Amino acid sequence: MSKTLFDKVWDAHVVRQIEGGPDVLFIDRHLIHEVTSPVAFLGLKSRGTKVLYPERTFATADHNTPTINQHLPVTDPLSANQLAALESNSNEYGISHWGLGHQKNGIVHVVGPEYGITQPGSTIVCGDSHTSTHGAFGAIAFGIGTSEVEMVLATQCIMQPKAKKMRINVNGKLGLGVTPKDVALFIISKLTTSGATGYFVEYAGDVFENMTMEGRMTVCNLSIEMGARGGMIAPDETTINYVKGREFSPKGEAWEKALAYYKTLKTDEGAVFDKELTFDGASIEPMITYGTNPGMGIGISQDIPDAENVEGGIATYNKSLGYMGFSEGESMIGKKVDYVFVGSCTNGRIEDFRAFASIVKGKRKADGVTVWLVPGSHIVESQIKEEGLLDIFTEAGFTLRQPGCSACLAMNDDKIPAGKYAVSTSNRNFEGRQGPGSRTLLASPLVAAAAAVTGVVTDPRTLIEELV
Amino acid sequence: MAYDKFNVLRSTAVPLPIENIDTDQLIPARFLKATERVGFGDNLFRDWRYNPDNTPKKDFVLNNPVYRGKILVGGKNFGSGSSREHAAWAVYDYGFRCVVSSFFADIFKNNCLNIGVLPVQVSAGFADKIFTTILANPDTELVVDLEAQTISISGTDEKESFDISPYKKHNMLNGFDDIDYLQSIKGEIEEFATKLPF
Numbered sequence A: 001m002s003k004t005l006f007d008k009v010w011d012a013h014v015v016r017q018i019e020g021g022p023d024v025l026f027i028d029r030h031l032i033h034e035v036t037s038p039v040a041f042l043g044l045k046s047r048g049t050k051v052l053y054p055e056r057t058f059a060t061a062d063h064n065t066p067t068i069n070q071h072l073p074v075t076d077p078l079s080a081n082q083l084a085a086l087e088s089n090s091n092e093y094g095i096s097h098w099g100l101g102h103q104k105n106g107i108v109h110v111v112g113p114e115y116g117i118t119q120p121g122s123t124i125v126c127g128d129s130h131t132s133t134h135g136a137f138g139a140i141a142f143g144i145g146t147s148e149v150e151m152v153l154a155t156q157c158i159m160q161p162k163a164k165k166m167r168i169n170v171n172g173k174l175g176l177g178v179t180p181k182d183v184a185l186f187i188i189s190k191l192t193t194s195g196a197t198g199y200f201v202e203y204a205g206d207v208f209e210n211m212t213m214e215g216r217m218t219v220c221n222l223s224i225e226m227g228a229r230g231g232m233i234a235p236d237e238t239t240i241n242y243v244k245g246r247e248f249s250p251k252g253e254a255w256e257k258a259l260a261y262y263k264t265l266k267t268d269e270g271a272v273f274d275k276e277l278t279f280d281g282a283s284i285e286p287m288i289t290y291g292t293n294p295g296m297g298i299g300i301s302q303d304i305p306d307a308e309n310v311e312g313g314i315a316t317y318n319k320s321l322g323y324m325g326f327s328e329g330e331s332m333i334g335k336k337v338d339y340v341f342v343g344s345c346t347n348g349r350i351e352d353f354r355a356f357a358s359i360v361k362g363k364r365k366a367d368g369v370t371v372w373l374v375p376g377s378h379i380v381e382s383q384i385k386e387e388g389l390l391d392i393f394t395e396a397g398f399t400l401r402q403p404g405c406s407a408c409l410a411m412n413d414d415k416i417p418a419g420k421y422a423v424s425t426s427n428r429n430f431e432g433r434q435g436p437g438s439r440t441l442l443a444s445p446l447v448a449a450a451a452a453v454t455g456v457v458t459d460p461r462t463l464i465e466e467l468v
Numbered sequence B: 001m002a003y004d005k006f007n008v009l010r011s012t013a014v015p016l017p018i019e020n021i022d023t024d025q026l027i028p029a030r031f032l033k034a035t036e037r038v039g040f041g042d043n044l045f046r047d048w049r050y051n052p053d054n055t056p057k058k059d060f061v062l063n064n065p066v067y068r069g070k071i072l073v074g075g076k077n078f079g080s081g082s083s084r085e086h087a088a089w090a091v092y093d094y095g096f097r098c099v100v101s102s103f104f105a106d107i108f109k110n111n112c113l114n115i116g117v118l119p120v121q122v123s124a125g126f127a128d129k130i131f132t133t134i135l136a137n138p139d140t141e142l143v144v145d146l147e148a149q150t151i152s153i154s155g156t157d158e159k160e161s162f163d164i165s166p167y168k169k170h171n172m173l174n175g176f177d178d179i180d181y182l183q184s185i186k187g188e189i190e191e192f193a194t195k196l197p198f
């Protein structure tokens, strides 16, 4: 029978099917961090259970870490305590631990692919919903709760019903200034934040085929924002070239064997999806959000829609606009911006900083805007320096911070103050996500750069045209 | 960790008819710093419940004593966003044993089932009836019968069935969790691991 990519990877990992219940799914790789793992380890301890395969779990500290002065002790006692717990738990159970200051430390979904932990056709979980990022490699990757973290530590399996399948096709040529982030925000704006709940999404079409691995990671990362369990893209030459030779990638004979497996990882002709959607890539503009969920996004040149044209209750819509301090029918262009955040597992990779640099080069940071540039990992940080991007940033009046999740969830000190507006390349604009009372406008690194040099929401295409 | 058995729950309910309530509202990230599962109920809906100076916001439903009980009724797409199980812990720790909505986000629903909070998905029409009835009379009780898989509004004829997988139902009725099950098939898992083709 014809199978989808998702079927192939899922079915290959089913240890047992339970009548009228979930599948027992074997997990190849498990990523953990300081926030969602401590209680799982407590559970293991109270059960008196060991970690079944410690070599399949990798620990990094990212959610709670400072992004300046990482060489100094962490001052917040609660954060320090979580970091210490991750370290001692990892040591006790024999898990690799890339703590603060470790050369491999960084955001879990950035370092996983960088070191080849992420492999095509594998199953990957982590107690963080943006684990969907790793689907860019044709892996089944999704976020789990702490009970499931404990489950994977103890048994290397989780129990989940198989999701329904959706394929989203985007074809055509993307316009000037339109990045993978815009493609994803566009799709979410069409589907809403619950439009893909219960589904695993496969992205197909030439827009994704022509995307770099980093772009694909951005797209798959945001799958969760339309409610999907995860998203995936069939591995191809681009994928294989990325994976080959990385530290944890298979080597020698194992690589040849892996390669043969990777080549089987595509949806068969005639395989059936529960739902299929197609969009025209040429119709996508640089996007920006105006509300308090990632589905509330529009092309940057559009006006904020009227309540009657928006799915969801009017009360909810008004609450959202009230929180943002916006009104129906207003233009986003020209709105004042107080903060710009470039980073996170959505857009904290080298290509994102290159994009940011392409616009700010030769310009000056606008007065009154605070800009946080936070690389996703030490590798990204070194690339920024080696490629001369840091010089461009410095000349334009920007400074670079150290790797971590930072203002994506504002657990550390990187909080947007109440009432302030932040153009952010991260993934969530929920109320208070970037600090109590913060107001987030999600956008691409290009839109972030345009805001950073003008101090207002600006269509990046106007600045790119200046460059041409 | 194992939890209390769930059978029939009869309780008044707290209505929160807002759509897309995300896990950052259920428990803001700055309260995720604990290394033990204690005290999360105090920060459930923290920023909707309290002003920045920690005084309660009068107009928020959890601060209105006429609404109380072990059942939380939320708007559509409840629990979207982050995978933090802390959101489900906060709901449980506050004293809720059941959340009712016309639609749940996946991970949140799963997390609830794993810790002994029953997510009950009802039709949009039934959710509206619950909201109308409770808002008119906050003393209205809802009856959630897990064995029968029904939810009813007491004092009315309104009743609806809900779905739950037989496996999860069995677990909740008995207070079992998945790890108990997985550990019982450990040999099979280890055997499977040796046969992975990649």
Ligand code: SF4
Pocket (backbone or CB within 6 Å): A062, A063, A107, A108, A109, A128, A129, A130, A344, A345, A346, A404, A405, A408, A409, A426, A427
């Ligand atoms: S950057 Fe944000 S979304 Fe990504 S892992 Fe960190 S907290 Fe989660």
